[in-house]
Amino acid sequence: MAIMLPPMLDTTLELAGLWFPNINEDEIHADAQAARVVQAGTTLAGAEADATVRGTSAVYRGESATEMQRAWQSNDNDSGHLAQASAAMKVAPVALDGLGTVVTATKVAVGTIAAVGTVRLAYSALAAGPTAGLAQSLVLLAVRRAGTKVFRQASEGSGRTLATGLRTLATRRLHEIMERLRPPGGPGGTALAGVGHGPGRMPLSTGKNAFDRSPGILQRGGRGGRGGGRGGSTEGDANLNQAEQAALEAKKNGQPYDRKAANAAESKQKKAEKFSGIRNAQKRANNKRK
Amino acid sequence: MNSGFEIAKETLRLEASRMRGHGDDYEAAAQRLRERNGRWGDDGLFAEIEMAWIECRQTVLAAVPSLGGMIGGMGHGMHAAPANIDAADAASTLPESAAWQ
Numbered sequence: 001m002a003i004m005l006p007p008m009l010d011t012t013l014e015l016a017g018l019w020f021p022n023i024n025e026d027e028i029h030a031d032a033q034a035a036r037v038v039q040a041g042t043t044l045a046g047a048e049a050d051a052t053v054r055g056t057s058a059v060y061r062g063e064s065a066t067e068m069q070r071a072w073q074s075n076d077n078d079s080g081h082l083a084q085a086s087a088a089m090k091v092a093p094v095a096l097d098g099l100g101t102v103v104t105a106t107k108v109a110v111g112t113i114a115a116v117g118t119v120r121l122a123y124s125a126l127a128a129g130p131t132a133g134l135a136q137s138l139v140l141l142a143v144r145r146a147g148t149k150v151f152r153q154a155s156e157g158s159g160r161t162l163a164t165g166l167r168t169l170a171t172r173r174l175h176e177i178m179e180r181l182r183p184p185g186g187p188g189g190t191a192l193a194g195v196g197h198g199p200g201r202m203p204l205s206t207g208k209n210a211f212d213r214s215p216g217i218l219q220r221g222g223r224g225g226r227g228g229g230r231g232g233s234t235e236g237d238a239n240l241n242q243a244e245q246a247a248l249e250a251k252k253n254g255q256p257y258d259r260k261a262a263n264a265a266e267s268k269q270k271k272a273e274k275f276s277g278i279r280n281a282q283k284r285a286n287n288k289r290k
Numbered sequence: 291m292n293s294g295f296e297i298a299k300e301t302l303r304l305e306a307s308r309m310r311g312h313g314d315d316y317e318a319a320a321q322r323l324r325e326r327n328g329r330w331g332d333d334g335l336f337a338e339i340e341m342a343w344i345e346c347r348q349t350v351l352a353a354v355p356s357l358g359g360m361i362g363g364m365g366h367g368m369h370a371a372p373a374n375i376d377a378a379d380a381a382s383t384l385p386e387s388a389a390w391q
Contacts, residue, residue: 024330046357099339099343155335167346
């Protein structure tokens with residue numbers, strides 16, 4: 001229940017140049033409760049997700065499964081992002097409930113000051129002597145001094161301790177978690193083989209594996225796959241035969257040589273250079289010089 | 291590492307849809323906080339902590355869906371693995387079935 005001040009006491013505060021805090025502690029406690037629900041709900045769902053991933057190790061084994069478990073480790077509910085988020089979100093309801101208590105205490109303190117001041121004002125009015133006006137001023141001054149003190153303590157206490165705690169223990173940690181969070185299969189390593197590459201993509205490791213020797217598997221692997229890529233291509237190398245090799249050597253050394261074989265060898269080398277990209281690189285280098 | 295490959299596709303699929311459910315649950319937990327407008331009717335006395343709480347609330351509302359999405363993404367990945375196995379299985383029987391004989 002939010003504390004409301006009776007109108008009588010409100011007048012006294014106004015005379016003393018003070019005000020009654022308008023802030024509603026019920027709203028604060030409701031926010032604290034909502035934050036607590038978020039913390040509990042997310043922790044529960046996180047624990048269940050954790051159990052689900054760990055349970056798959058019984059039905060899913062292999063390199064892609066190992067990758068999945070490794071990716072999960074940075075997110076898990078033991079010490080990963082889920083656990084860190086759960087710990088960070090625990091702070092908010094505590095801070096908010098603390099603030100609600102501070103607000104209530106502030107209202108009680110200011111209300112009490114107002115009540116005491118009102119009674120004293122009434123007494124000094126009853127006295128009705130020549131000093132009545134002065135006595136009333138003194139009462140109002142005392143009320144003002146006491147009220148300001150309470151306000152300052154409430155404001156500084158909540159601002160320094162609670163707000164700082166909320167910022168450093170909750171907000172900043174959640175920010176850090178969001179910065180580190182990356183989707184499975186995102187940059188920096190894959191969580192699951194083939195995720196995000198469309199259907200039919202096999203979980204291929206680099207190099208040869210058993211599938212390379214099986215017929216009929218559609219593969220679009222990198223270098224080293226059966227017949228795929230430039231690495232294994234016969235056009236990628238010059239592949240000169242003995243006669244061509246000999247003719248080329250002879251031409252280079254200024255000896256008589258078989259013109260036809262040498263031409264064939266040179267065109268093969270030219271082609272190989274184009275395949276490996278050396279030839280165009282030379283051209284680009286020449287262009288640059290000009 | 292090299293302990294062989296083993297997969298129970300149907301069980302994994304079931305676990306995958308469960309995982310996506312956990313992701314949704316995780317995200318749904320923030321619903322109550324989202325409905326709160328985060329205003330207390332303060333008149334400046336508690337301005338600093340109100341600012342801190344508004345910031346904290348925004349961060350929670352941003353962090354919870356992204357963590358829930360992470361869990362859901364994990365579920366999608368767990369679904370993709372058996373789907374890939376099926377696709378590879380189908381692909382290896384289509385063009386050259388004679389090669390197995």
